[in-house]
Amino acid sequence: MRASRLFSPTLRKVADAELPGHRLLLRGGFIRPLASGLYSLLPLGWRVLQKIENIVREEMDHVDGQETLLPTLHPEELWVRSGRASKWGPELMRLTDRNNRVFCLGATHEEVITALVAAEARSYRQLPIMLYQIATKFRDEPRPRGGLIRCREFGMKDAYSFDRDKAGTDAVYDEVVEAYKRILKRMELPFRVTLASGGYIGGTDTREFMLISEAGEDALLLCSKCSYGASPDVADWGEKEIRERDTEMLAIERAATPGMRTVEQVTGFLSVRPSEIVKTIICSADGKPVAALVRGDHELNLDLLKKVLGVRSIELAGENMIRSVTRAPVGFAGPVGLENIKIITDEEIKALANFVTGGNEIDLHLKNVNWGRDFEVNQWARLRYAQPGDPCLVCNAPLEAARGIELAHVFKLGTIFSAPLDAAYLDEQGERHFIEMGCYGFGTTRAIAAIAEYSRDENGIxxxxxxxxxxxxxxxxxxxxxxxxxxxxxxxxxxxxxxxxxxxxxxxxxxxxxxxxxxxxxxxxxxxxxxxxxxxxxxxxxxxxxxxxxxxxxxxxxxxxxxxxxxxxxxxxx
RNA sequence: CGGGGCGUAGCUCAGUUUGGUCAGAGCGCAUGGUUUGGGACCAUGAGGCCGGCAGUUCGAGUCUGCCCGCCCCGACCA
Structure with missing residues (x-):
């Protein structure tokens, strides 16, 4: 190509772009914005994307993926059947045809692919199958950002596996993980594989391939020594020695705290550290109030609480429930004097003595509170989210906070989609089973942004x-x-x-x-x-x-x- | 959806505080000339619904209200 004919308008300066990689993609004439979260790929950008797609394609083919191309426009009814039409809400772009039939633009393709396979697969002899496509996805993101990092229309490779049993899914899953490692290596992107939660789609064994970067949107906790890493909401950590308090218990004191509701306000006002405060969080567990206690500098993990209590639903209590339990407005709850309520306490509070809690009275906190003496703990448990400094689950080295750009995502779906969409097969005995599925996404346009972010200097990409x-x-x-x-x-x-x-x-x-x-x-x-x-x-x-x-x-x-x-x-x- | 910022020439911005010689600069673009190893120089020129609508006013880029759009933070998020 002759540069004199090449359409790659370069720019000296750009406004409206903060991330260095994004700026360079704009300046280098790779992309141009059309509207918020929508970008045109210019010839150079398109060539990069095609290179990325081809690498992905080769490696997917190598693990027996078969490329397809699925419609972008889906009848909304399909999403209603899977239950995701309401789950995704406005993020799913909708439109109507001339007959007033509602369609949506594919945000992902589990429904379409499962319906396709459901219509064709009948026997265990036809399984396993792995299908994929490299196509455009549409999501009406609440906030697009960072150029190609988070768009409303973006390129993605999405693969779906269909197996007769979980072991089959496990095997494909492991193969795709290896394929993804090769893909990223070929793009010369370093990455960490981290544990994540299922999110909108659900599923288990959710792992994300992350480029560690300040530009990343996702917070992570990474082991400083080994390869363990996870998003904070699912990060687990190793046993930590909790030394029971050995200081002398002082006399409990009332402390006026006018208008001080948050940990920050109370610590400032009473000149104590957040770790010397115990937060009392009233929750509604299957509709019944429970008091959960965690240290002021920790965050209560509702999922853990739910598991420990063995209840079906857990949520933060509403104002009314808090008032009826504590007889005080929100912000002054404490364990002392609570009646007819289970008090479940994070295990690390064992080490605390003479801490500050809410006073169950407006504008009142209590100082020198001690568990056992001033209130009974009904249950000790691990209730908080992991945080930097916690020992790694695997090797005990301290976890560190980081940020990452999610490049790819793999997880096991089980029968989440095959059941509602009736994708089933007959086994050797003629018994009918729902197909076990896996889902494997790789962000192709996002990979452009990630490479630009990672591999650059002050002059360009x-x-x-x-x-x-x-x-x-x-x-x-x-x-x-x-x-x-x-x-x-x-x-x-x-x-x-x-x-x-x-x-x-x-x-x-x-x-x-x-x-x-x-x-x-x-x-x-x-x-x-x-x-x-x-x-x-x-x-x-x-x-x-x-x-x-x-x-x-x-x-x-x-x-x-x-x-x-x-x-x-x-x-x-x- | 909450908070913040911005919207003036193709691009980057000044001008808005205090309404009236206020349609401006640099870059880019066109033409001519001089240059030619890290975003040259001189000259000439083209280029604007000052985001939109409605107000206030003798007069609005400037003040008021509403709306739209873009960026950033948060919420949210395969």
Whole structure:
């Protein structure tokens, strides 16, 4: 491609973009915004996406995935059947056809694929199947952000596995995990595999492939030593020695705390640390009030509480329930004097003595409260969320807080979709079973953003060869110098004939402009045809590296060829 | 949905406080010339519904109200 014909409008400055990677994608002429959360991919961006898609495609095919293409427009009725029409609510984009039939734009494709398989699969002999597609998804996100990181319309590879039993799903799942590792390695993205919750879709064994990045949207807790990592809402941690209190219990004191309802307010007002306060959270467990106690600097995990209590539903109590239990407005609950209510207490409070609690009276807190003496603990349990510093579940090293960009997601669906959509098969005995499913998503457009975020310098993006829009750029410093123009032209021809993807920077621009644009565009192999052209010498260098070599044109061709071959073979197309 | 910011030339922005020589700058673009190894220089020129609507006023880019759009934080989120 000749740069003089290439549609890649570069920009010096952009407003409305905070993330460095996003800015560089805009500046480099890869993407342009159309509306909030909607982007056009320009020729260079589209080429990058296709490279990414092809890597994904190869690795999915390698684990026996079969590519399909499913409709973007779904009858809403299908989503009603699976129960997700209401679950997703307005996030699912809806529209009507001329007959007033309601359709939605595919936010994901479990329904469609399950319906498809349900219609065709009858026998265990037809299983297992793994189908995937690389297609556009639509979600009316409450807040799109970060350019391609979170869009309302975005590219994704979604795969679905269909097996006769859980063991079958397990096997495919493990294979896809390995495939994803290869995909990310080929894109030269480092990643952590973390545990996550099922979210809207549900399912188990939810794992996310995260690029650790400040630009990430998701908070994570990562082990500082081993590979354990999880999102804070599901992070577990290892046994922690809790030394029971050994300080002397002081006399309980009433402390006026006018208007002080939050931990922050109370700590400030009474000059105590959050870890010296015990929060009392009134919850409604199957409709009955329960008091859950956690340290002021901890967060109550309702899921844990639900499990410990063995109830069906758990939620924070409403104002009325709190008033009737504590006889005080919200913000002053405490365990002392509570009657007819179960008090369940986080185990780490065992270590606390003389702590502050609410006084069950407006504008009142109590100081020097002690468990056992001032109130009875009905049950000790682990009730809080993990936090940085907690010991790793696996190796006991401290967990650290981090942020990540979710690149991919895998989980097991069981029969969540096959049951309502009636995807079943007959086994050897003629018995009917619902198909066991798995779901495996990979964000292709998001991967562009992730690479841009990860692999860059102040001058622009530095694309790995595997996903670069072009592999080589030949920069002719001055097209008016015949020696340079001719040498550039012949190099362009030779490299193209070798099958390399080349941009020929032939524009009538100043050298500085061309260099800046080349760096911004991030094409990994640069050949500069300049003042040494008359002596039959050109410069070669890797984008992002300082070193440059003065070589003959033949050596330059050889060098490009070698760099590309070694990069693409190191990927190990398996 | 809550909080904050912004909307003026293709891009980045000034001008809004205090209504009236207030339609501006730099970059980009076009033409001519000089330049040619890291976003050159000179000259000339084109380019604006000052986000929209409705008010206030003799007069609105500037004040008021409503609306729309974009960005950021939060809530939310395969």
């Amino acid at each position: 530095i694309w790995p060869l595997s996903v670069a829009p072009y592999q080589v750029i030949i920069i002719v410093v001055n097209m008016e110098e015949k020696a340079q123009a001719d040498l550039g032209q012949s190099l362009y021809q030779a490299l193209s004939e070798k099958g390399l993807e080349v941009v020929f920077e032939d524009r009538d621009e100043r050298a500085g402009v061309k260099f800046k644009d080349a760096d911004l565009t991030g094409i990994p192999l640069q050949i500069v045809v300049g003042k040494h052209a008359a002596d039959g010498r050109v410069e070669v260098r890797r984008r992002g590296r300082q070193e440059k070599d003065l070589v003959s044109p033949e050596q330059a061709i050889e060098w490009c060829d070698k760099e590309v071959k070694s990069a693409l073979s190191e990927e190990g197309i398996s």
